[in-house]
Amino acid sequence: MQVPFLDLQGEYQLLGDDIRTAVLEVLASGSYILGPKGRQLEQDLAAYVGTKHALGVANGTDALLLTLEALGIGLGDEVITTPFTFFATAEVIASTGATPVFVDIDPATYNLDPNLLEAAITARTKAVLLVHLFGQVADMEKIQSIAAACNVPVIEDACQAMGASYQGKKAGSFGIAGCFSFFPTKNLGGFGDGGLITTDDDDLAHKIIGLRNHGSYEKYVHVQLGLNSRLDELQAAVLSVKFKVLDAWNEKRRALAQRYTRHLQGIVQTPAVAPDREHIYHQYSIESPQRDTLAAHLQAKGIATGIYYPIPLHLQQVFSPLGHCAGDFPVSEAAARRILALPIHPLLTEVQQDYVIEAIRESAGDRS
Template identity: 45%
Template sequence: MPPIDFSGVKEQTRRYADEINLRIHRVIEHACFIMGPEVVELEVALASYVGVKHCISVASGTTGLEIALRALGVGPGDEVITVPFTWISTAEVVRLVGARPVFVDIDPHTYTIDVDLLAPAMTEKTRAIIPVSLFGQMPDLERIASIAAERGVPVVEDAAQSFGATRRGRRSAGVTMIGCTSFFPAKPFGCYGDGGALFTSDDDLADKMRAIRTHGGLRRHDHPLLGTNGRLDTMQAAILLAKLPHFEWEVRERERLGARYSASLRPSCVPPVVAPFNTHVYAQYTIRVADREQAAEKLETAGVPTGIYYPKCLHEQPVFSDLGYRIGDFAQSEKASREVLSLPMHPFLTESDQDRIVELVNEFCARECTI
């Protein structure tokens, strides 16, 4: 049997080739490769889609998180609360602005922050909270915002994996003071390189983030802030604009295929849990298995690619060893990191391929896994 595509990027490119090529050639013709008209067009369209006043496109999701913290004035001596079960960018940016990451364990069902542990982790040094919308759904942002508001602490949603998802009808990246997403090619809404965006309805914050993105100023040769080169390439904006008209269909297909997976997998694995009031875009369709390494090896041999997001928690990474955390401090994150396994998921996954994947998972995951 031919191998199954894990992310669907190649098939997406094939299907949308005419629209993508047309957009690319327009950029080549006008030659405004930096901050060209497509950048503004994309920002207007995405702000409307998310339901906020401002979208600020950036060079990557990581760059966006760092810009958000800088705009909020986070720096040396401050603490930023996030989770240890995420990609390193979430905590990396905290260190890059001179602050200290403070980790809070995850809820074992949704893999997002355990909100019950949030308030006890806050101190007088807490200057921001970065909840991560992992694998494609949002945490309980209403409760997080309520706890944060009691101490006047801003919330920045790391929506790198959840663009297109909703909670109580509001779109990911549009619920908190600042939302940040990624357009990495394999994300639910991806470009052909690195890219990302920040979202807010706060006019002052939007101006600060735009200025920081462009070397600290909104006008050329005027630099009131310490900034960076964090701009999104015009070419990437053009590619995203070509894909945008198809995005809602892709979101619906992800939801349908995710539900189809979950209905067919046996108790030998634990399928994703969709929290109440949430929709899920399944940036990764992630199950738990008791015998992960063995199952992954057998699936790969059978032509089914898999991924592990993430095999090691952030408090286990050498770069964060000075924070003083130890193995056992975040039991749910650590358990998840040893059991999670992501299966192929994209809008172009055929039902026959999905049935084949399900059959093999049910065959290879012999031991029951429990949360």
């Protein structure tokens, strides 16, 4: 049996008629950039997340970068973040001229450990850029309390967390801004790159509207340096169709995750869900001290897996000038050695999942 990590072709088979209709409407309209499809999607996602504004941009990386630039963060500033995430989170900090300051993660949730946050804040700290990793919201109550006491804004990297919630509030509605990615593999993914920034801050939203359009609010009048970072109408059309099934597909992921956990507990370390969270399982990541052996065994069985993330950011070559070395962030480093993501997507069948579970038990020597 072959078990793919994702089934984007299968998703298209289900939604293809509606997607083709929406795309053809765009093609016939002659409006391809900053048009009605994009505006409607922004309104729908603002209402869904629970913020006043939702602004489409070209990708999730730009969402992060534009937010930092709109906050005026630059050379000499520090931004606190996690070393256990996709490279873009720290990349955008360095791209502004600021310094990424890493804080280790909670071993259960893989999110930034709030107990280590206060000690990392200095007079140069201009923001906390946290990540809702794998689709579970970070401990926002503790993080926001510490950040507010130090007058430091919180930015949510919610690129993996569209639809996740904490105490009834959606990811992207807690900090001064939430940043999302519509990369095709995301729970809400397009047919190319795309991103979104959510915020309740009118001034920040106004700045981002200009920054995403070459620093311009009026044609050929540029008041600042910006980017060409706009969500195009074709992607908005695709996303508007897929948004209609987002909650149902997230619920399917939760059901699959619960089933994995029920059958794999005691065999490998299964993901923990913290109280008051609604996890959307962008990834279902287990831990095993024999991770590489297990991954090879699953591959031989035709089961696709992924490793997120094999090299923590503080050990990436490009960040060597920061002076970090192995051992500086031990929880992140341990996770990087042990973590393995299993197939989880809305079209995964129980037969396929049983095959994955049995293969893991077989690798661990468990025949029960």
